[in-house]
Every structure is written in C-alpha cells, then in structure tokens.
Amino acid sequence: MLMDISxxxxxxxxxxxxxxxxxxSALTVGLIEGVAESTALIVKxxxxxxxxxxGKRKGLAVAGYALGALTKPLFALAPSVGMVLTxxxxxxxxxxxxxxxxxxxxxxxxxxEVRGAAFGLRQSLDTVxxxxxxxxxxxxxxxxxxxxxxxxxxxxxPGTLAVLLLVFGVREPERHLEGKKTNPICRENIxxxxxxxxxxxxxxxxxxxxxxxxxxxxxxxxxxxxxVALVPLVMVAMNLVYAGAAYPFGKLSDxxxxxxxxxxxxxxxxxxxxxxxxxxxxxxxxxxxALWGVHMGMTQGLLATMVADTAPADLRGTAYGVFNLISxxxxxxxxxxAGLLWDQFGAxxxxxxxxxxxxxxxxxxxKRT
Numbered sequence: 001m002l003m004d005i006s007x008x009x010x011x012x013x014x015x016x017x018x019x020x021x022x023x024x025s026a027l028t029v030g031l032i033e034g035v036a037e038s039t040a041l042i043v044k045x046x047x048x049x050x051x052x053x054x055g056k057r058k059g060l061a062v063a064g065y066a067l068g069a070l071t072k073p074l075f076a077l078a079p080s081v082g083m084v085l086t087x088x089x090x091x092x093x094x095x096x097x098x099x100x101x102x103x104x105x106x107x108x109x110x111x112x113e114v115r116g117a118a119f120g121l122r123q124s125l126d127t128v129x130x131x132x133x134x135x136x137x138x139x140x141x142x143x144x145x146x147x148x149x150x151x152x153x154x155x156x157x158p159g160t161l162a163v164l165l166l167v168f169g170v171r172e173p174e175r176h177l178e179g180k181k182t183n184p185i186c187r188e189n190i191x192x193x194x195x196x197x198x199x200x201x202x203x204x205x206x207x208x209x210x211x212x213x214x215x216x217x218x219x220x221x222x223x224x225x226x227x228v229a230l231v232p233l234v235m236v237a238m239n240l241v242y243a244g245a246a247y248p249f250g251k252l253s254d255x256x257x258x259x260x261x262x263x264x265x266x267x268x269x270x271x272x273x274x275x276x277x278x279x280x281x282x283x284x285x286x287x288x289x290a291l292w293g294v295h296m297g298m299t300q301g302l303l304a305t306m307v308a309d310t311a312p313a314d315l316r317g318t319a320y321g322v323f324n325l326i327s328x329x330x331x332x333x334x335x336x337x338a339g340l341l342w343d344q345f346g347a348x349x350x351x352x353x354x355x356x357x358x359x360x361x362x363x364x365x366x367k368r369t
Contacts, residue, residue, distance in 0.1 A: 001125050001126065001128055001129035001132075001162075002129065002158045002159070002161050002162035002165060003065055003068060003069070003129065003158070003159055003162040004126050004127070004128075004129025004130045004132075004133060005129040005132050005133040005136065005155075005158040006068075006069070006072060006133065006155045006156070006157075006158040006159035006162065007068070007091070007133065007155075007159075008129065008130045008131075008132075008133025008134050008137075008235065008239075009133040009134070009136055009137045009140075009151060009152070009154065009155040009158075010072065010075050010137075010151075010152055010155050011133075011215075011235075012133065012134035012137050012218065012231075012232035012235045012236075013137055013141070013148055013151060013152075013231075013232060014075070014084070014088075014215070015029050015033075015215040015218045015219055016148075016218065016222060016228055016231060017084075017148045018032070018081060018084060019219070020228065021148060022078075022080060022081050022084065023081075024081050025339075025343055026216075026219065026339050026342040026343050027336075027339040027340055027342070027343045028081060028339070029215055029219070029339060030212075030215070030216070030335045030336050030337075030338050030339020030340070030342070031335070031336050031339060032081070032084065032085050032088055033088075033215045033335045034331055034332040034333070034334070034335030034336045034339075035085070035088070035089065035332060036085075036088035036089060036091070036092045038328035038329060038330075038331045038332035038335075039089055039092040039093060039096060039328065040092035040093070040095040040096040040099065040324075040328070043092075043093050043095075043096025043097055043099075046096075046321065047060050047064065047096060047097045047098070047099070047100050047101055047317070047321065049317060049318045049321055050317070051100065051101040051104055051317040052104075052314060052315055052316070052317040052318050056172065057101040057102070057104055057105040057108070057172055057317070058101075058105070058166075058170060058172040060097055060098065060101040061097075061098045061101050061102050061105070061166060062098075062163065062166055062167055063094075063097055063098070064094045064095065064096070064097030064098025064099070064101075065094065065098050065162055065163045065166055066094070066163050067090065067091075067093060067094030067097065068091050068094035068095060068098075068159060068162075069094075069156070069159035069160050069162065069163050070090075070094075071087050071090045071091040071094065072091075072152070072155050072156045072159050073152075073153070073156055074086065074087035074090070075087050075152040075155075076149045076150075076152035076153045076156075077149075096324075099320070099324065100317050100320040100321045100324065101317055103119075103304055103307075103308075103316075103320045104316040104317040104320055105172065106118060106119065106122055107308040107313075107316050108313070108316070112309075113254065114254065115254070115305050115308055115309070116250045116251060116252075116253035116254040116301070116302070116305045117247065117250050117251045117254060118250075119250055119301040119302075119304045119305050119308075120246045120247040120248070120249060120250015120251060120253070120301040121246075121247050121250065122301070123242075123246040123247075123250065123297070123300055123301040123304075124243045124244075124246040124247040124250075124297075125243075127239045127242040127243035127246060127296075127297075128239075128243050130235070130239040130242070130243075131235070131236045131237075131238075131239035131240050131242075131243060133155075133158075134232035134233065134235040134236045134239070135232075135233075135236050136154070137151055137232045138229060138230060138232050138233055138236070140154060141228070141229035141232075142229045142230075146228055146229055192312055192315060193311060193312075193315065193319060193322075194310055194311075196310040197307070197310035197311050197319060200303065200306045200307055200310055200323065201322065201323050201326050202326075203262065203303070203306075203365070204303050204323055204326065204327045205326045205327050205329070205330040206330075206361045206364065206365075207262075207265075207266075207299060207303070207327075207361065208327045208330035208331050208334060209330045209333065209334045209357060209361070210266070210269060210334075210354060210357045210358045210361050211269060211292075211295070211334070211354070212331075212334040212335050212337070212338035212350075212354060214235070214238070214292075215335075216338055216339075216342065216347075216350065217234055217235070217238065217276070217285075217288075217289055217292065218231055218232075218234060218235065219342070219347070220276055220280060220285055220288075220347055220351075221234040221280075221282070221285050221289075223280040223347060224280040224281055224282045224284075224285055225282070226282055226285075234285060234286065234289050235289075237286055237289050237290055237293070238289045238290065238292055238293040238296075239293065240293070241289075241290045241293030241294055241297065242293040242294075242296045242297050243297075244297070245293065245294050245296075245297025245298060246296075246297040246300070246301050248297075249261070249297050249298045249301065249302065250301045250302070250305070253301070253302045253305055258302060258305075258306055259365065261298060261299075261302055262298075262299060262302065262303075262365060263362060263365050263366060264298065265295050265298035265299035265302075266295075266358050266361055266362040266365065267362065268291055268294050268295040268298060269291075269292070269295040269354075269358050270355050270358040270359060270362070271291050272288050272289075272291035272292040272294075272295060273288075273351045273352070273354040273355035273358060274351070274352075274355050275287050275288035275291060276288035276289075276292075276347075276351045277347075277348045277349075277350075277351035277352045277355065278348075279348075280347065288351075303323075304320075307319050307320055307323050337353075338350050338353075338354070341353055
C-alpha cells in the first residue's frame with residue numbers, strides 16, 4: 001500500500017507532466033508506459049525463478065521495493081523525457097523483481113480454499129494505495145500551484161517507509177525443500193507446467209492486449225477540460241471502485257466458474273471502452289473509468305488465483321514470472337498501438353478499437369468455455 005501511494009502520486013500526474021511540461025506526444029507517452037509496464041512484467045520471470053531456486057521470497061521482495069524507492073527522486077529531477085523513461089524503466093525493474101516472489105509468498109502461506117479471497121484482499125489493499133496516492137497528488141497540486149516536481153519529491157517518503165516496513169515487519173515462513181536444487185526453468189520443470197496453466201497464460205496476454213495503459217484514461221480526462229490539478233481524481237475514482245470490487249469478486253471466484261467470471265469481466269471492459277469513446281465530458285469519463293475499475297476488480301486477482309491453482313507449489317515463482325513475461329510483451333504492443341491510434345485518429349477511435357479487441361477476446365473465451 002505504501003509503495004502504491006508513492007508510485008501513484010507520480011503516475012497519476014506523469015502523463016500530464018510529460019505532455020504539458022516536457023512536450024511529449026501521445027505516442028511517446030504510450031511507448032514509455034508500454035516499455036515501463038512490460039519491463040516490470042518481464043523481469044518477474046527471472047525473480048520468480050530465482051525465488052523458486054533459492055526457496056526464499058523476502059530478500060528479492062526487499063531488493064525490488066528498495067530499487068523502486070530509489071528511483072522516485074529521478075522523476076523530480078527529470079529535465080527531459082529521456083530521464084523520465086530511465087526513471088520509469090528502473091522503477092518497473094524494481095516492481096518486476098518484487099512482484100512474482102511476493103505473489104508466490106501469498107500463495108505459499110494461504111490455504112487453497114480461500115486463495116481467491118486472499119489475492120482479492122491483496123489486490124484491494126494495493127488499490128487503496130493507488131487511490132490515496134492520487135488524492136495526495138491533487139491536494140498538493142492545489143496547495144503548491146501545480147508544482148509537479150514538489151509533489152514528486154513528497155512521493156519519496158511513503159516509498160522509503162514501504163521498504164522499512166518490509167525489512168522489519170514481515171517474517172517469511174520456513175520452506176523445506178526436498179532433494180537437490182534444480183533449475184526451475186529447465187526442460188523437465190517446464191514440462192511440469194500443465195496445459196491448464198498455459199491456457200491461463202494466453203488468457204492473461206489477451207486481457208492485457210484488450211486493456212492498454214491507464215495513462216490514456218488520464219489524457220482522456222484532460223481533454224474534457226478538467227483542471228490539471230484535479231485530473232488525478234479520475235484515477236482515484238477508478239481505484240476506489242477497483243479496491244471495493246477486488247475482495248468481493250475474489251471471494252466469488254472461490255465459488256464461481258473462473259471462465260464465466262472472466263467473460264463477464266470482458267463484457268464490463270467493452271462497456272467501459274464504449275462509454276469513454278462516446279465523448280470527453282467529465283461525467284462520461286468518470287462513468288467509463290468506474291467501469292474500468294470494476295473490470296480490474298473482477299479479473300486481476302482472479303488471474304493470479306488461476307496461476308496459483310494450475311502451477312506446482314515449488315514452481316509458483318516461475319509460473320508467475322512466465323505469466324507476466326507474456327503479459328509484458330502484450331502490454332508493450334497494446335500501449336504503443338493505443339498511442340499511435342490516439343495521435344493519428346483521436347481518442348474515440350482508440351477506445352473503439354479497444355472495445356473491438358475485447359469483443360474478439362470474448363468470442364475466443366466463450367468458444368473455449
């Protein structure tokens with residue numbers, strides 16, 4: 001939660017900072033966001049595999065959170081888009097290092113019958129930070145007359161607290177590994193990942209392609225004439241809905257068919273894209289963003305649960321890493337394409353294209369079901 005507060009104080013303002021202060025185009029924003037988020041997802045494959053090999057999760061998580069905290073001052077100091085790209089790249093490497101070991105740790109210590117609820121709760125707490133951060137950003141932007149860099153400096157504080165809390169407040173349970181250590185990504189171990197697991201990987205990639213970077217939600221809000229200082233409230237609205245939906249839908253996934261719930265998640269995303277494509281009035285944008293948050297709450301914890309359910313316990317770190325590697329490539333493609341469509345054809349066309357891809361994904365999911 002603390003690291004999300006730190007990150008979202010910056011990320012909720014970053015598209016506006018890049019476009020308004022540094023003169024970046026929508027395509028540049030899309031490429032930077034795509035590279036950043038895909039980097040985080042790709043790095044997870046290596047950290048997850050290493051955590052399986054070592055039988056330890058916490059050390060890697062500490063390293064990842066520490067790197068994320070150390071990058072925060074770079075945003076405040078950035079004189080150009082190049083520095084922003086460097087900071088986002090390093091920040092997301094930190095996220096990638098910590099992500100898979102953390103998820104594997106949650107799976108390790110949670111009884112299987114409540115695993116959906118556990119991942120829903122984790123997602124919900126993450127998202128609490130994701131709306132507290134933009135709220136703080138709005139308040140400080142209003143207080144300091146839209147001083148982006150001053151807000152970025154304040155974000156250093158919760159990032160540092162997150163590292164300290166993890167180091168001194170979290171204990172890792174003992175894991176007793178039987179037999180000789182083996183490379184988790186050797187052929188024999190990869191063959192142990194079932195067809196059901198690989199189907200989840202494909203579904204995760206398709207969902208990522210259908211849902212491009214949230215930076216475009218921020219840019220859409222700005223088009224509607226919302227004052228710059230208040231634009232982060234759009235992300236607050238999305239994350240409030242996301243936080244409220246993640247735990248109930250996580251509990252529901254323990255009792256409901258997973259494919260059915262995923263299909264409904266895609267239906268909600270289609271509705272969100274169509275609403276956002278309609279016009280840029282603030283009420284329309286808020287409605288579309290709220291639907292986006294419901295979709296996230298329905299699907300993100302569910303996909304994490306499905307990975308845990310279909311992967312061997314001793315390969316969970318690797319399984320999350322591979323899952324995020326494939327999703328990372330999809331994120332890069334989706335964000336770059338969204339930025340290109342935005343520059344060439346406008347915001348509405350971008351969201352209509354997202355809705356069309358969702359429809360294709362839904363048809364594929366229903367055919368499998």
